[in-house]
Amino acid sequence: MENAEWQEQLGRELYGADFEFSLFPVRGSGRRGLLGYTDAITPSLVFSAYLQGIFPWYNEDEGDPVLWWCPDPRFVLPADELHVPRSIDRFLKHTPYTYTMDKAFPDVMRGCSAMERPGQDGTWIGRQMLDVYCSLAERGIAHSVEAWHDGRLAGGLYGVLIGQTFCGESMFTVEDNSSKSAFVLFARAFVKCGGRLIDSQVYTDNMARYGARNISRTAFLRMESTLLAGKLSGNLRGTFEGTK
Known part of the structure; x- marks a missing residue:
């Protein structure tokens, strides 16, 4: 995903790798399912995201931050x-x-x-x-x-x-x-x-x-x-x- 594209769609930042996805209001959030981004990715963060129906999808080689998604429809x-x-x-x-x-x-x-x-x-x-x-x-x-x-x-x-x-x-x-x-x-x-x-x-x-x-x-x-x-x-x- 091109940087301009995710920046245009981005609803909000999720801040650091210690973010609690359980506190994030997924329903009604994000254009095309893009919810926000973090500045890091860890196993614990990914696991906590899956528990809320959220997953990471970004292009590391293009310098994207870690983008988090919950598409609608699924x-x-x-x-x-x-x-x-x-x-x-x-x-x-x-x-x-x-x-x-x-x-x-x-x-x-x-x-x-x-x-x-x-x-x-x-x-x-x-x-x-x-x-x-x-x-x-x-x-x-x-x-x-x-x-x-x-x-x-x-x-x-x-x-x-x-x-x-x-x-x-x-x-x-x-x-x-x-x-x-x-x-x-x-x-x-x-x-x-x-x-x-x-x-x-x-x-x-x-x-x-x-x-x-x-x-x-x-x-x-x-x-x-x-x-x-x-x-x-x-x-x-x-x-x-x-x-x-």
Whole structure:
């Protein structure tokens, strides 16, 4: 995002990294979902933001401050409404990949950072984001899903798991259908373990194929107030790695 763009949209500053998101009035705030900025980003700050339905999204390389978002509408996938495209369903019957969870979190983030995307110059996954989310992974809050082919990382995805909500952050693909098939297997395991919502944050064609849809920010925050306090009913990693 260009500096002039975020400055024009900015509703307010959130000050330092010790800001309490629980005290911030999200409802009715921010144009296009941009709420404000901080001068730093830490694992604790990111975790507290997710608890309020807020996430960081900024371009470190362009000198942006840490921008915080809660879009309206919000793009979400009710996990039990997952739509699996026929091509992926067929592919999974004979997949050449081996799938794991939390085996290569930093590598998955680096793969997402390096992935070229249409209409996007550069990446929003800079060194600060990598360090913060790797720290969250070490605490069991952020998770990665990997697809391997002959010992090579062929694709994957990562996100933040809190309660019964998985906040999908990014995915990357090196070999055909690697991240798509990994996502479908993960979503199926997530449902089996009592997962309720996959938060995609903003619209993407890719997630629309799986049934994700826009809901109002008010509806999203109402749902999250219950789901974030919930618990999964099984071992997600074990269920995922045993699913095909």
